[in-house]
Amino acid sequence: DVKVTQSSRYLVKRTGEKVFLECVQDMDHENMFWYRQDPGLGLRLIYFSYDVKMKEKGDIPEGYSVSREKKERFSLILESASTNQTSMYLCASSLGLRGLQPQHFGDGTRLSIL
Amino acid sequence: DQQVKQNSPSLSVQEGRISILNCDYTNSMFDYFLWYKKYPAEGPTFLISISSIKDKNEDGRFTVFLNKSAKHLSLHIVPSQPGDSAVYFCAASGDTGGFKTIFGAGTRLFVKA
Numbered sequence: 001d002v003k004v005t006q007s008s009r010y011l012v013k014r015t016g017e018k019v020f021l022e023c024v025q026d027m028d029h030e031n032m033f034w035y036r037q038d039p040g041l042g043l044r045l046i047y048f049s050y051d052v053k054m055k056e057k058g059d060i061p062e063g064y065s066v067s068r069e070k071k072e073r074f075s076l077i078l079e080s081a082s083t084n085q086t087s088m089y090l091c092a093s094s095l096g097l098r099g100l101q102p103q104h105f106g107d108g109t110r111l112s113i114l
Numbered sequence: 115d116q117q118v119k120q121n122s123p124s125l126s127v128q129e130g131r132i133s134i135l136n137c138d139y140t141n142s143m144f145d146y147f148l149w150y151k152k153y154p155a156e157g158p159t160f161l162i163s164i165s166s167i168k169d170k171n172e173d174g175r176f177t178v179f180l181n182k183s184a185k186h187l188s189l190h191i192v193p194s195q196p197g198d199s200a201v202y203f204c205a206a207s208g209d210t211g212g213f214k215t216i217f218g219a220g221t222r223l224f225v226k227a
Contacts, residue, residue, distance in 0.1 A: 040219055042218050043203065043205075
């Protein structure tokens, strides 16, 4: 069974801090994703990666960056946290990008920026 | 501009009855459609999918119907059970557009015992 693990369930940070959210998957998946989930907006893609050291912008990349140094680990970085980045962050992985390959999600990190 | 729309934020159904969750999309290039289920404090989990070459896919109590001409799909749950109470996300993707999956806003289903 695929396991996607996010390092923190809850995180509270201050405005202007640099914030790291970590995600690890154990199924040797090529693709990894970072989403944020907000009420009424569903899941919005921030960044994704289809290979080590490769990254692609999603729909809302502003204020975020990512790092994928190893296949199993995908990090989301908030360069200078702002209150509008308070949200639920979800990491996912998938075997393929095409077609009906489902994504496997972690349990999320609820991030509050004060 | 929401390419995938779930217009009902919530739905309440009696146990044993049918639940019908709807999803509309605007991008005719979408070829693949998936439904995910999310319980509180957990990540979404894949439920069922359909490709655009089919109009129906069934898995146990769950059936997804696709109407390409109307750009509409629906998820039927029969019979509904209290354990089905969750948020359901519709998602769509295609072979173009960078392979991104677009999610709807979700519908919260309440199944009353």
